[in-house]
Amino acid sequence: MIAGEASGDMHGAALAKEILDEQNDIQLFGIGGDNMISAGVNTLYHIRDMAFLGFAEVVKHLPFILKVEKSIIEIVKREKIELAVLIDYPGFNLRLAKKLKKLGLKIIYYISPQIWAWRKGRINKIRERVDKMIVVFPFEEEMYKRGNVNVEYVGHPLIERVESYNFKTKAELYKELQLDEEKEVLLVLPGSRKHEIEKLLPVLSNASEQLASKFNMQVVIACAESIDESYLKKFVSIPNYRIVKGNTYNLFKHSKFGIIKSGTSTLEAAIFALPFIAVYSTSKFTYEMAKRLIKVQNIAMPNIIMGNEVVKEFIQDDVNPDAIVNYCENLLNDSNKIDELVSNLIQVKNKLGGIGASQNAAKIILKELHDV
Numbered sequence: 001m002i003a004g005e006a007s008g009d010m011h012g013a014a015l016a017k018e019i020l021d022e023q024n025d026i027q028l029f030g031i032g033g034d035n036m037i038s039a040g041v042n043t044l045y046h047i048r049d050m051a052f053l054g055f056a057e058v059v060k061h062l063p064f065i066l067k068v069e070k071s072i073i074e075i076v077k078r079e080k081i082e083l084a085v086l087i088d089y090p091g092f093n094l095r096l097a098k099k100l101k102k103l104g105l106k107i108i109y110y111i112s113p114q115i116w117a118w119r120k121g122r123i124n125k126i127r128e129r130v131d132k133m134i135v136v137f138p139f140e141e142e143m144y145k146r147g148n149v150n151v152e153y154v155g156h157p158l159i160e161r162v163e164s165y166n167f168k169t170k171a172e173l174y175k176e177l178q179l180d181e182e183k184e185v186l187l188v189l190p191g192s193r194k195h196e197i198e199k200l201l202p203v204l205s206n207a208s209e210q211l212a213s214k215f216n217m218q219v220v221i222a223c224a225e226s227i228d229e230s231y232l233k234k235f236v237s238i239p240n241y242r243i244v245k246g247n248t249y250n251l252f253k254h255s256k257f258g259i260i261k262s263g264t265s266t267l268e269a270a271i272f273a274l275p276f277i278a279v280y281s282t283s284k285f286t287y288e289m290a291k292r293l294i295k296v297q298n299i300a301m302p303n304i305i306m307g308n309e310v311v312k313e314f315i316q317d318d319v320n321p322d323a324i325v326n327y328c329e330n331l332l333n334d335s336n337k338i339d340e341l342v343s344n345l346i347q348v349k350n351k352l353g354g355i356g357a358s359q360n361a362a363k364i365i366l367k368e369l370h371d372v
């Protein structure tokens with residue numbers, strides 16, 4: 001089982017648990033984070049070692065990538081591994097799929113690369129290298145069927161994760177985090193990769209401080225599990241804020257507004273119907289390359305699912321305090337606009353299917369394993 005980032009670790013852990021619940025004599029190896037380790041995956045590398053993204057970043061880390069691939073191939077041979085579950089993280093996983101396929105492994109891909117957004121030609125590699133795609137959006141199943149790829153849709157695992165979560169009350173959360181009971185929370189999620197945080201957090205902390213002052217809120221910055229809290233502090237220049245690790249879902253539930261880096265977190269915020277804006281910034285080189293390749297109008301998943309911009313996006317040069325503050329101030333002062341945004345986010349959740357995605361995926365994987 002190979003995951004390369006925080007969201008993949010989360011989905012991989014849920015999947016591993018369901019696999020082992022169904023058949024507890026299976027051994028799981030791979031790359032993951034604390035969640036996958038807790039779920040019973042013997043990890044060769046932690047996701048914190050894999051937290052790089054973009055053309056420039058990948059080139060810089062190429063020697064390490066080759067070292068990781070070599071380690072995976074060694075353990076596949078030593079443990080006589082029969083099947084690989086590749087979870088998102090396409091730049092690494094599709095390359096790895098080719099090598100593992102040559103070794104005779106059956107290749108399952110869980111959480112599809114976003115080929116509907118960019119690099120549509122990857123579907124040819126997927127057809128050649130992947131024995132079965134397990135997808136989490138209905139439109140992905142239709143796309144792969146048109147491309148003659150073996151595919152099954154299982155629903156989105158975030159739904160089951162949220163529905164089964166043991167939430168704290170607002171009072172409990174405020175007490176635990178020592179928050180001001182007189183103020184609502186302005187939640188900031190700056191991402192799970194260091195280069196994202198470096199780009200975004202100085203701007204987001206500045207903008208959030210202004211908004212918190214205008215609307216009597218308190219700033220809480222959610223720290224990804226793969227990042228040390230001390231690293232975030234380097235990029236925060238405002239006097240009043242809290243950095244919190246491990247309470248993100250409780251914060252989604254009990255916050256008033258969010259400023260969220262584009263990625264899985266925007267989908268989670270939509271499931272909670274938390275009003276928010278999406279932000280994204282990367283290196284100039286990576287952005288210019290991506291701009292030439294990306295085929296969709298929006299980058300935030302709720303917007304892609306709905307087919308229009310229901311959540312405001314601030315991308316690259318638009319990520320500046322003045323633009324963010326001006327937009328959010330107008331939004332927060334207009335209850336009708338907030339109500340419309342919340343209504344659209346509820347529609348996003350309704351499009352993601354019901355609970356049971358991880359269990360559905362586990363049963364498919366075990367069937368494929370027994371057919372090896």
